[in-house]
Amino acid sequence: GVRVNEELESKYIHIDNCEASGFGDDGITTHHSRYLVITNNYCHHATGGGNNNGIEIDDGSQHVMLDNNMTEENYGGVEVKAHGNSSAPNNVMISNHMSIKDSRAYNIRHIGHHRAGDPISKTAHSVILNNCSAITPYDNKVYPGTTPRALVISGYRNVQVNGYTAVGDGTYTANMPVVAVQFMSNNIMLNNINITGFKNSQADIKVFGGSNRGKKITISNVNIWNSSANRGIAGGGGIYDLRIINASLQGQGTGNGVELYNNTAEVIGVNAENYNNAAYITNKAYRVVPTAVKGGFSGGSTGAGAIAERSAVIATTGNSYAHSDRSWLAGVGAGSHAHGSRSSVMNSLESETLPGAYCQTIVNSRGVKS
Template identity: 35%
Template sequence: MENYTTFLGLYKPESTESIEIDSKLAENFETIDSKIGIALSNGITTFENLNERLKMYENRFEYLDERNVMDYGAKGDGVTDDTQAFHDAMAEGGYLIKVPAGEFRVSGLLVPSNTMLVGAGKKRTIIKLLDDTPVGHSVLTNSDHTNGNENIYIGHLTLDWNKDTRPAGWKIPKGPTSSCLLFANVDYSFVEHVFAKNAGLHGFDATSPNYNRHGENDDPTFYQPGGCNFVTFSYCEATGSGDDNFTCHFGKHTTFSHCLSYHPMGLNDGSSNTNCFEIDDCSQDVMVDSCIAIGGVRGFEIKAHDYAPAAKRVQLVNCRAYENAISFCIRHIGHHTASDPQSASAHDVQLANCIAYNPKPSDLYKGAGPNALQISGYDGVNVVNFHAICDDSSINYKGNSVVSVYYKGRLINLKNITIRGFKTADNDLYIVGGDNSVGKVMIDGVTLIDSAEKGVVFGSGMYESVVSNVWGQRSPKNNSGTVGIFSVDPDLNVSNCDFSGYETDFKIGGVVTPYFLFKHKGSGIIGSRDSHATGNNNFVAGSVRSRATGAAQSSVIASYNTINPNSDSVALGWASGSTSSSSNRKIEFHAKDGTIKASGSIKSSQTFSDYAEYFESLSGEKIPVGTLVTLEGDKIRPAKKGDFMLGVISETAGVILGESSFHLSGRYLKNDFGGYIYEKQKDANGQIVMAPMENPDYKPDKNYASREERDEWNVVGLVGQVYVRCDSTVEAGDFIQAHNNGIATKTVSPKQRWQVMRVIKEFDKSKGYGVVLVFIR
């Protein structure tokens, strides 16, 4: 067996070296190695192994023979048909074709593989279509759309499709046609320092031999075969195209670098989506780097039609858009509204360090823009370090948003966004909600300077979105109706946002908040260590080794080693050591039941010292403080001589019962003994809870005043030290009884043994009473 060097570079020793070799293993290895070489055949040569194939790639351009097109009969005089001269010079490929300065008229060039076509300089060497060339021809394309081509280099020249000489009524045929430079089914090729001028369809197009279209492969999951791979356009320039100056379809690894695109012209007045750069149907792994777009309908568009898969895995880096109707646009047509299917392919786009400058309306497409950035139908979009700037006060942005996410745009991240000078726009940044929204947009680091009426706006249903670190400043000349952050939904997550020069800083869920606002939907932990909140809307604050584990609305505050297992409650607790437990709770406030539990004493820091309840007066009027009262039925009136004294109207009660502070006392149904009747209810988190059954006659929209605010309800001290109105007979140490109109008088045979502790104020005849402090029981 011969000594054999594989594509892996492994050394196979000869048998004479006394090394035992498994012959079957060696044969299999050589077979695999050979088949890899065969699989990489270029259609002409079959390589014995991959190492030979790779060497061919390395040497392909290095050893091209050089030819000059003038040596094959080209004139370059702007009149002569030089088509055949180019084809003779290129032959079957393998040559570097030099094209000197001049204007070379052709009917369309077909460039074979392994060919370099190099001019004397962009705008010095001009290749221009003859006036009578069929409309479907391109100035330059590859020679074999069916089987494909590779290793083509085009550089340092101008391609002119000669649109101006076309007869009236001419139309572009369907499919990839009518371009300045059209690559279809081309791999590993470069185009640089080329100027594409006045194309019928596209200035530059790296595509497949066919497009999807209505009635012909109109399936948004069908990927056309034969797309280009690893085609790079650098330092190229294009203008005047009937559709897009730069575009690609159905290929992978296309790169546009340092290219200039300006003023595509469109074919249909007022309805041409004619763009500077368009990354179109099913393009994948595309890089657009340091490119400039001027005066298109859309400066940079990443998209797909409804009948094709979307472009995906696209990066735009360091790109600038000037005076386009829409500077940057990301969309999948036909996958926008609630009734449309969600796109299965519109994913993963990145914009980094891009600038939109003075977007303005265009006559090329009526009603488009003006906008700096639009995102729809896509997910996984990241926009980082984006500037939108307007310094042209003549542009009217009324009715428009500078940046918008809408029509099923979802899982979008907008970070480090600066918007300046769009003073007439409705919104700087609008996240459109409603039926066509599928939610979740993250906005972080936004600076708004002298710009739109509303800063950051969220439509309905966008409660899962997050906005943070937004700073907005408007000049104070006209701030009427302006708002920094607006959200239809009340549950928007908001943090670290500040505004000046706006009428209102925040309007969220219909509520105006003119102050710094922090809102966080869901569970949260703040100012705590080794703590967890595991239910819905649970919260732990200022605690160590504490957990809120109730199903929902469970909180722990200022605690140590404490677990709150209950929903709708706040717990405080403490225990030494390092073990958390619910038994370490010391205080619990229960929101649903309205109860307070404490393991220690409840102490009052005030000097009030009686215990009281609310009673309704018989007269329906307020009874003066210090008046002795008695019961008549379930109501009270001032006590008279001989009446049983219920208590005293008090202002010094430490504990007051029966105020019915928050709602009508009959709001909930009660059983025969005054307790609530309970029923199963589903709370906002979908949990089943037992809750009081509401009275069907209760009207929640009716205004309700608590008993404290109603004259007919009086606080009656029942036990403790109270201030009592008295006549002139009462002194310290006396027992009292009611005399007349609730005034106390001395008695030597008390029935209730209410004793005077001290005289507070001597009897005043002009007032008709004195005041004594009485202990009642």
């Protein structure tokens, strides 16, 4: 939460139609300022030797809008970042940006708030990318010893990426992910994503797990075509609340379309073809990507509810409820209830299994307690 006094900040600054090149740090940098508009600029060919970015939104910046800019041959095209002892930028809106041959096209991070045991950032939140593209990101040696990414999000919350395109040329660094979400990031949404041309990559989209894993990550409306020969969308160890919704994945004849370490992800409407396995989940190979819906599930029901996390109601009406984990109702009504683990009520009215018991079943009955 450390900030300069507001009276020392710059405000209401518009940088428009400028060109920067040959810079040793960044083409355009902002610090501890607010209400900034950066439009129609071209920042290219940093001299190299370190973290040289086309445009960097740095320590303490707030309420910054970038639109219709272009960066080329820098370490980062656009970097939104802060040092560990300073407040992170927030409310940053990036739209219609084109990154050409930058090593890390879009890099969103709060240094010093990534590793297990690091303090969680108090200020790294609220970034939006709309209609942005990364064209052939690669290890251009501007920052020696680093690795490329088309997009990486680290330690931030409330990040939305909409309408994003990454296009490779087949020469991407082997075993590196194209898009990465990592390092305690949470409330991340990647939506309307196109990826192609990264055949050497570790994965086209990778959500990293481990002791500093992120949470609440949604990947939706994804097209992947002729890209990673290894993985289309990959999760990580200990990721328990990933959602993958509506994706069309077309591989190169090898690898896995979807690869997950556990069965806790929600997977809906995902199609994968031309991979060795459409999905590979908890060391099991799937020919077709499965559908997995989490939480209490209600299907074809009105006036009924699945209250427990691992309960279900199907074709059920009339103020009827499944109350316990591993309880379910099917084709029931008139105030029926399922209590107890591994208990169910089927094709019945006004019937109820007993709280505190287990392995109870009521079938084709009316007015039964069991």
